[in-house]
Amino acid sequence: MLDAPDHSIVGTNNLASAEKFFSDFGLRATYSEKLSEAASSILYGNDGSCQQIMMRTPGAVPGIRLVETPHKTPKRDPLDTRGYAVDIYARNMAAAVKHAQANGYQTLPLAHWELDGKSVQECRVLGPEGLSVVLIDGDIKRPNIMDKDASRNFSEIGAFVNLVHDANLDRDFWTQRAGLTELRNANFDGTPMVAMMELPRTNLQMRFALYWRGADAPNTAKVELVSCEVSPVGPLIPLLPLAAEYGPIAFKVDLPDARTFAQRVIQGLEHTSFVTACLEGQKREVVRAISPAGVAFELWCRED
Numbered sequence: 001m002l003d004a005p006d007h008s009i010v011g012t013n014n015l016a017s018a019e020k021f022f023s024d025f026g027l028r029a030t031y032s033e034k035l036s037e038a039a040s041s042i043l044y045g046n047d048g049s050c051q052q053i054m055m056r057t058p059g060a061v062p063g064i065r066l067v068e069t070p071h072k073t074p075k076r077d078p079l080d081t082r083g084y085a086v087d088i089y090a091r092n093m094a095a096a097v098k099h100a101q102a103n104g105y106q107t108l109p110l111a112h113w114e115l116d117g118k119s120v121q122e123c124r125v126l127g128p129e130g131l132s133v134v135l136i137d138g139d140i141k142r143p144n145i146m147d148k149d150a151s152r153n154f155s156e157i158g159a160f161v162n163l164v165h166d167a168n169l170d171r172d173f174w175t176q177r178a179g180l181t182e183l184r185n186a187n188f189d190g191t192p193m194v195a196m197m198e199l200p201r202t203n204l205q206m207r208f209a210l211y212w213r214g215a216d217a218p219n220t221a222k223v224e225l226v227s228c229e230v231s232p233v234g235p236l237i238p239l240l241p242l243a244a245e246y247g248p249i250a251f252k253v254d255l256p257d258a259r260t261f262a263q264r265v266i267q268g269l270e271h272t273s274f275v276t277a278c279l280e281g282q283k284r285e286v287v288r289a290i291s292p293a294g295v296a297f298e299l300w301c302r303e304d
Contacts, residue, residue, distance in 0.1 A: 001178065001179020001180070002178045002179055002180060002251050002253070002265070002299075003213060003217075003219065003251060003252060003253075003254070004061075004062075004180075004212055004213040004217055004219040004220065004221045004222070004251075005062065005160050005219075005221050005222075005223055005249045005250065005251055006061065006062070006063065006219070006250050006251055006252045006300070007054065007056075007062065007063035007064055007065050007249075007250050008063075008064055008065070008083065008086060008157075008160045008246060008247070008248070008249050008250065009065050009067055009242065009246075009247035009248050009249075009250060009298065010022075010064055010065065010066050010067065010131065010245070010246055010247060011044070011067055011069040011071065011242040011243050011244045011245055011247050012066050012067070012068065012069065012128075012129055012244050013068075013069065013070070013072065013073075013129065013244045014128065014129070015051060015053060015066055015068055017128045017129075018066050018127075018128060018129065018131065019053060019055065019066060021105075021127035021128055021131060021133075022055050022064050022066075022133075023055070024099075024100070024103045024105075025088055025125075025133055025135075025154050026057050026058075026088070026152065026153075026154035026155075026156075027055040027056060027057050027063065027064060027157075028055060028056065028057070028058055029053050029054070029055050030054050030055065030056050030063075030280075031053070031054040031280045031281065032051065032052070032053045032054075033051075033052060033278055033280075033281065034049050034050070034051060034052070035049055035050050035051075035052050035067065035277060035278070036049055036276075036277060036278075037049045038275055038276075039275045039276070039277035039286070042272050042273060042275040042288075043242070043272060043275065043277070043286065043288050043298070044067060044069060044240065044241055044242035044247075045071070045240035045241025045242060046068075046069055046070065046071075046241065046242070047070075050067060050068040050069065051067075051068045052065055052066060052067045052068065053065070053066040054066075054279075054280055057145065057154075057155070057156040057157065059145050059148075059149075059156075060145050060155075060156030060157075060219075061156070061218065061219040061221070062156050062157035062158075062160075062219060062221035063157070064086070064157075065250065067242060067247070069241065069242050069243065069244060071241045071242065071243040071244060072243065072244055073129045073130045073243060073244040073245050074243050074245070076130065076245075077232070078197060078198040078199065078200075079163060079197075079199075079228050079230065079231045079232060080163065080232060080237075081162075081163055081164050081165055081231070081232070081237060081293075081294040082162065082163055082237055082245065082246065083160070083161075083162055083245065083246025083247055083248070083249070083296065084132070084161045084162055084163045084226070084246060085124065085131075085132045085133060085134045085161045085246070086133055086134070086157045086158075086159065086160055086161065087134050087136055087157065087158045087159040087161060087224065088133055088134070088135055088136070088154050088155055088156070088157060088158060089135075089136050089137065089141050089144050089146065089154070089155035089158060090123075090135040090136065090137045090153065090154060090155075091137075091146055091152070091153045091154070092137065092153070093110070093121045093123060093135065093137035095153065096123065096135050096137070096153065096154070097110075097123055097135075099153070100123075100125045100135075105125050105126060105127055106125070106126040107123055107124070107125050107126075108123065108124045108125075108126065108195055108196045108198075109195035109196060110122065110123050110196070111123075111192045111193050111195070111196040111197075112192055113188070113192040113193075115140055118138065118139035118140045119138040119139050119140070120136065120137075120138040120139075120140045121136070121137045121138050122134055122135065122136050122193075122196060123135045123196070124196045124197070129244040129245060130244070130245045131245065131246065134161065134196075135154075136158070141155075142158070142215075142220065143215075143220075144156060144158065156221075157221055158220075158221060158222065159210065159221065159222040159223070159224040160221065160222070160223060160224065160249045161224045161226060162223070162224065162225055162226070162249070162293075162294075162295045163225075163226055163227070163231065164225050164226070164227050164231070164293040164294050164295065165227060165231045165232065165233050165293065165294065166207075166227050166231070166293060167185070167207045167208060167209040167225040167226065167227040167293065168185070168207070168209070168227075169292045169293040170209070170225055170291050170292055170293035170295060171185065171209065173291050173292050173293075174211040174223060174291075175211065177264070177265055178211075178265060180211040180212060180213060180223065181211065181212060181213065181214055182209065182210070182211055183210040183211065183212050183222060184208070184209065184210045185207070185208075185209040185210075186207065186208065186209075187205060187206065187207050188206050188207070188208065189203065189204075189205070189206070190202075190203070190204035190205070190206040190228060191203055191204075193206070199228070200230065204228055204229055204230060205228070205229040206226065206227065206228045206229070207226070207227050207228075208224060208225065208226045208227075209224070209225045210222045210223070210224050210225075211223040223249060223295070225293060225295065227293075237294070237296070239270055239271070239272065239288065239289075239290055239296070240272070247296060248288055248296035248297050248298045249295065249296070249297045249298070250297070250298040250299075250300060251297065251298065251299055251300065252279075252284075252300050252302075253299050253300060253301045253302060254302045255302075256304065257304065258285075258301035258302045258303075258304070259274065259285050259301045261301075262274075262285075262287060262299040262301050265289075265299060266287060266289040266299070269289045269290060269291065269292070270289065270290045271287055271288060271289035271290070272287055272288045272289070273287070274286065274287045274301075275287075276303075277300075279300050283303055284300045284301055284302060284303060285300075285301040285303060286298055286299065286300045286301065287299050287301075
């Protein structure tokens with residue numbers, strides 16, 4: 001079975017700008033390395049090698065890997081199937097919004113809603129190249145690194161969010177084939193999200209699904225899928241190339257005979273060939289694929 005998602009790939013035309021955006025919400029650059037010409041071509045459709053920078057929140061696993069790409073940010077409609085955002089808890093929403101605005105980012109109107117009787121506040125912060133971070137506050141918070149460090153105002157990444165046409169299309173894939181646990185799969189009224197998600201109207205039926213390894217896992221990050229009754233049929237994004245935007249969700253596969261396991265996970269899916277590449281200085285075999293609902297993901301397999 002897969003472990004929790006390790007990181008999300010973010011394509012960028014400007015490494016410094018993207019690095020600043022995520023560092024403003026608590027992540028730090030932890031490793032910088034060149035991706036080989038072969039890996040850059042097979043995984044991301046680039047000509048020649050490219051620079052990549054891993055960013056993680058100190059003391060936590062879930063991260064962002066910035067990958068240099070010449071491909072520009074494409075024009076996307078609000079509900080197009082794609083990597084959408086990462087969720088991060090804020091200690092205090094009012095202070096977090098002021099912080100984002102002081103750093104030059106646009107903040108969309110807050111969404112106020114309830115889940116299981118618990119209050120939730122969400123704010124989508126718009127960054128460079130179509131990137132966004134969703135800040136979350138309220139009674140809904142799960143244990144996170146802020147609990148152990150009063151000086152921190154932001155948590156580690158809690159979820160890697162993808163918009164899809166139908167969140168239910170991936171239920172069997174993530175649970176039965178990938179071996180993750182479904183934390184939640186539920187419908188909700190999209191009215192509170194109209195401004196934050198730039199929805200076309202109120203009273204839209206929406207669905208979100210969450211998959212993870214469990215509350216006791218060393219990494220509690222989740223795969224989050226969000227769909228809407230008027231979402232365009234997908235997947236709409238081709239496997240290649242990697243544009244300047246959120247890209248695949250990446251998983252480390254450290255099982256014995258990891259490549260064989262990865263081949264079972266991607267069986268019947270659109271995928272690249274396997275290629276050897278370095279991740280934080282460690283050689284691994286990696287493949288990129290697209291789930292039935294249109295979620296791009298990578299499996300980084302330990303070499304036996």
